[in-house]
Amino acid sequence: MRVVAAIAVALMIAARPVQAASRAVIGYLPAFKGFSDVLQRADLRNYTHINLAFVNPAPSGEIMSGSAFACAPAGGGVMLTEGDIQQFVRQAHHAKAKALISLGGGTIPACSGEWAALAGSDDRAKVIAGLLAFVDKYDLDGIDVDLEGDLMTRMDRDGNYTPFVQELGAALHSRSKLLTCATASYVGGMVPDASLPSFDLIGIMSYDAIGPTWGTPGDEHASYERAEKDLALWLGKGVPAGRLALGLPFYGHGFGQYRASWALRDVATEFGEEAAKSDVVGQRCPGCGYITFNGLPTLERKARLAGAWGAGVMVWEIDQDLPDSRAIKSVRAALKQGLHDAH
Numbered sequence: 001m002r003v004v005a006a007i008a009v010a011l012m013i014a015a016r017p018v019q020a021a022s023r024a025v026i027g028y029l030p031a032f033k034g035f036s037d038v039l040q041r042a043d044l045r046n047y048t049h050i051n052l053a054f055v056n057p058a059p060s061g062e063i064m065s066g067s068a069f070a071c072a073p074a075g076g077g078v079m080l081t082e083g084d085i086q087q088f089v090r091q092a093h094h095a096k097a098k099a100l101i102s103l104g105g106g107t108i109p110a111c112s113g114e115w116a117a118l119a120g121s122d123d124r125a126k127v128i129a130g131l132l133a134f135v136d137k138y139d140l141d142g143i144d145v146d147l148e149g150d151l152m153t154r155m156d157r158d159g160n161y162t163p164f165v166q167e168l169g170a171a172l173h174s175r176s177k178l179l180t181c182a183t184a185s186y187v188g189g190m191v192p193d194a195s196l197p198s199f200d201l202i203g204i205m206s207y208d209a210i211g212p213t214w215g216t217p218g219d220e221h222a223s224y225e226r227a228e229k230d231l232a233l234w235l236g237k238g239v240p241a242g243r244l245a246l247g248l249p250f251y252g253h254g255f256g257q258y259r260a261s262w263a264l265r266d267v268a269t270e271f272g273e274e275a276a277k278s279d280v281v282g283q284r285c286p287g288c289g290y291i292t293f294n295g296l297p298t299l300e301r302k303a304r305l306a307g308a309w310g311a312g313v314m315v316w317e318i319d320q321d322l323p324d325s326r327a328i329k330s331v332r333a334a335l336k337q338g339l340h341d342a343h
Contacts, residue, residue: 022048023242023307023310023311023312023335023339024048024049024201024245024312024313025047025049025245025312025315025328025332025335026049026050026051026180026201026203026313026314026315027044027046027047027051027315027317027318027328028050028051028314028316028318029042029051029052029053029088029317029319030317030318031054031073031075031080031084032054032073032074032075032109033075033319034074035080035084035088036074036084038319039087039088042318043095043325043328044091044094044095044097045095046325046328046329047097047315047318048097048312049097049178049180049201050088050092050098050100051102051144051146051180052085052088052099052100052102053105053317054072054073054103054105054109055069055080055102055103056071056072056103056104056105056108056109056111056112056113057070057071057112057113057118057127058071058111058112058113059112059113059114060113061113061118061126063127063130063131063133063134064130064134067081067082068080068081068082071109071111071112071113073111079111085138085140086138089138089139089140098141098142098178099141100140100142100143100178100180101135101140101143101144102143102144102145102146102182103144103147104145104146104148104151105146106146115147115151115155116160119155119160119161119163119164120160121160124163127164128167128171131143131168132175135172135175135177136175140177141178142177142200143168143172143177143178143179144180144181145168145179145180145182147161148182148184148189148205149184149188149189150188153188156192162192162194165191165195165198165199166195169198169199178200178201179198180199180201180202180203181201181202182203182247182314184205185205185233193237196238199243200243201243201244201245202234203245203247203314204234204244204245204247205247205316206222206227206231206246206247206248207221207247207248207316208249208253209221209222209223209226210253217255217285217286217287218284218286218287219292220279221252221293222294224298224301224302224305227246227302227305230246231244231306231309231311235309240310241310242310242312244311244312245311245312245313245314246302246303246305246311247314247316248294248302248303248313248315248331249293249294249316250265250294250315250318250320250321250327251264251316251317251320252264252267252292252294253291253293254289254290254291255288255289255290255291256282256288256290258289258290258291262293263319263320264293264294265321265322265323267291267293268322268323276295276296277296277297279292279294279295280292280293296326296327299330299331299334300330300333301334303338304335304337304338304341305338306335306338307334307336307337307338307341307342308338308341308342309338309342310339312335313335315328
């Protein structure tokens with residue numbers, strides 16, 4: 001029966017059209033870091049899809065509270081407003097990019113309701129109706145689902161993740177809107193196979209193999225070899241390559257004497273431009289002080305890999321790029337080269 005179910009899911013995935021005309025270049029815009037400043041610094045022209053991160057429902061399930069989001073931190077203790085969304089959509093569309101809001105996030109903010117309950121049969125319709133009303137009102141191009149890890153696993157175990165995604169996806173598709181997601185590639189972190197047919201684009205979070213409190217000391221956080229394995233896994237599930245986007249980190253993790261969090265931009269600023277051509281600052285070994293990240297050559301190599309296999313790319317996150325958006329420009333050129341090489 002499991003084999004039959006897997007075949008059925010694969011056929012459903014293949015039947016869903018790839019809505020993106022060319023390979024996706026997805027970028028997350030971190031509103032929580034300070035919406036106005038982040039949007040001002042971003043060059044949205046380098047992306048095909050911009051995911052505004054993050055939006056969550058209130059405990060009551062409401063998406064809006066007056067003229068502001070109920071739970072969408074915009075930095076400085078304030079929430080995103082209607083004016084912020086209008087500005088975001090306007091600038092994304094001016095850049096010829098799709099404008100989406102992203103639900104959830106790796107760390108759900110305190111203002112959020114409990115997704116595991118709100119996605120259940122009692123509240124699901126209310127949450128979806130609120131999201132659809134927002135998409136319609138502000139001319140958004142879709143919704144990205146970034147419900148991760150234990151939360152996503154609990155929702156799935158309760159039988160609520162896939163029904164939520166299916167109902168939201170059906171309603172969005174009836175409006176010619178997109179439903180996308182971000183997923184890990186390990187057991188307990190992968191979106192359920194049954195939900196895959198509902199997604200137009202699936203972003204593979206091929207990073208964070210090690211971090212401040214997890215992983216094997218001395219490891220890389222986002223190796224090229226892992227990117228190969230992650231792409232192969234999702235292609236093996238029957239997802240068409242054109243609906244996949246390989247995740248590329250514009251950040252790194254520090255250990256020992258180095259602080260925990262690093263943007264690629266900060267690596268270049270503090271250690272020089274040559275450092276951004278490597279994948280490590282310091283010595284990568286157990287107990288050593290080092291920063292693990294992807295330098296430009298590795299980012300370009302991964303983008304060529306994605307293109308050669310027919311996939312797109314996904315960046316976390318836009319504001320961590322090198323000055324003048326050099327990293328995403330290099331990634332786009334490498335993705336194009338990979339697509340060309342494949343033909």
